Amino acid sequence: MLDRQALLSSAIGWFAKVLNAIAYLTPVKRRFSIPYGPHTRHGLDLYEPLFSSSRTQTIIFFYGGGWTSGSRMTYRFVGAALALRGFRVIIPDYRLHPEASLEEIMQDATDAVVWTSQHFPNQTLFLAGHSVGAYIAVTLAANPNALPETVDIKGVIGIAGPYLPMNKPQAAHLPPALLIAAENDRLVPATKTEQLASQWQKSGPVKVKLYRRGGHALLIGALSPLLRWAAPVFRDFTAFTRNAQASTRDPEESRTI
Numbered sequence: 078m079l080d081r082q083a084l085l086s087s088a089i090g091w092f093a094k095v096l097n098a099i100a101y102l103t104p105v106k107r108r109f110s111i112p113y114g115p116h117t118r119h120g121l122d123l124y125e126p127l128f129s130s131s132r133t134q135t136i137i138f139f140y141g142g143g144w145t146s147g148s149r150m151t152y153r154f155v156g157a158a159l160a161l162r163g164f165r166v167i168i169p170d171y172r173l174h175p176e177a178s179l180e181e182i183m184q185d186a187t188d189a190v191v192w193t194s195q196h197f198p199n200q201t202l203f204l205a206g207h208s209v210g211a212y213i214a215v216t217l218a219a220n221p222n223a224l225p226e227t228v229d230i231k232g233v234i235g236i237a238g239p240y241l242p243m244n245k246p247q248a249a250h251l252p253p254a255l256l257i258a259a260e261n262d263r264l265v266p267a268t269k270t271e272q273l274a275s276q277w278q279k280s281g282p283v284k285v286k287l288y289r290r291g292g293h294a295l296l297i298g299a300l301s302p303l304l305r306w307a308a309p310v311f312r313d314f315t316a317f318t319r320n321a322q323a324s325t326r327d328p329e330e331s332r333t334i
Contacts, residue, residue, distance in 0.1 A: 092294065093151045096301040100157035107156070113169060113192035114185065121169035121189060122149050124156035134201040134231075134318055135165040137193055139186060141208025141237075141297075144174040154301045162315055165200070167193050171213075186213045187223055194228045203318055204233045207297040208265065211238025215273065218252055232321035234314055237296050239265045240273040251281030255317040257288070257296060257310060264293040286313050 108123040126133065138155055140147050149168040156166040169189035171182050194202065206214035211234075217223060218233035232253040254277050258270035267287055277283040291299060291308035299310040 092298055093154065096154035096298060096303060097151075099301065099303055100154040103157040103161050105157055105160035107153075114188050116172060116185075118170045118172045119185065119188070120149070121167055121192070122153070122156060124160035124166040124168075126160050126163050126165075129165060131199070132201075133163065133165050134203065135167065135193060135197055136203045136205055136318065137167045137169070137190060137214075139171070139204070139206035139210030139213040140168065141206070141210045142173070144179070144182065144209055146173065147210075152297075155297070158300050158302065158311065159315075164315075164318070165197065183213065183216065183223075186217060190217060190224060190228060194225070198227075201231050202229060203231055203321070205236070205314070206234075206238065207236040208293065209239060211235035212240060214238075215240060215254070218254070219277075232318065234317060235270070235273075236310065237262055237265050237293050238269065238273070240269045251277060253281060253317075253321040254283045255286065255313065255321075256283060257286045257313065259288050259291040259293065259296055259308070261289070261291075262293045262296075284317065 104127060106125040106127060110120045111123060113119050113121055136159060138152065140149065140152050149170045152168055156168050159166045167189070169186070171185035171189070174182070177185070190204070204214040204218055206212070214233050215235045215238060218230050221230070224230075230252045232255070234255045234257070236257045237259065238256070256270045256274050256277075258265075258267040260267050270285060270287070274283050274285045288296070288308045295304065295307050296310055298304045299308040300314065305311050
């Protein structure tokens with residue numbers, strides 16, 4: 078498992094260099110290495126459209142890496158792609174295992190959300206993530222008591238997350254969720270997504286997107302314009318954020334070729 082994760086992390090790192098080179102040319106505003114806490118890993122990057130307003134939706138994106146690796150710099154293509162579409166995007170780093178426990182990692186994620194709500198109050202806020210980053214995003218959305226009352230999460234997007242029973246909803250009403258997975262993901266089975274969806278729908282609206290094409294790494298790469306042909310992740314992601322507040326309580330499942 079660790080060897081496979083190491084190989085995947087290496088592949089994503091190489092892959093991202095190409096995607097980030099293209100993203101560098103994207104006409105959006107960028108601010109790098111903004112501290113949100115005292116640790117060296119407590120930094121975040123901010124991406125915004127050239128012209129933002131009080132109606133600009135904010136997305137906090139948590140990346141994956143098997144809890145042991147990852148850097149916000151690898152995912153600059155994610156921030157640029159979404160900012161170009163009109164979103165404010167925040168990508169935080171967090172401490173890694175074994176230096177930090179799962180509880181400490183989740184506290185870092187919570188602190189990043191609090192920082193965002195303080196610096197962009199009264200904004201429409203979404204949480205999103207890929208792989209263990211999806212686990213982080215979904216866990217925070219499913220446990221609103223871990224966040225201050227001033228934080229209002231309008232929706233959550235999980236891409237290929239290794240969800241566990243601890244993600245069982247802890248609130249009577251959960252925000253809308255979009256859960257994305259690839260049927261041939263060899264690292265995180267799509268059944269993890271389907272199982273979480275069956276739990277989520279008991280307390281909130283959920284949409285499930287299962288793609289026949291693509292794999293674990295390709296799902297996040299498909300947010301880049303270079304790889305959108307591989308899977309409609311960008312289309313489904315952005316459509317969900319635009320329509321989340323109008324979502325129904327019925328789960329929706331689609332299989333895309």
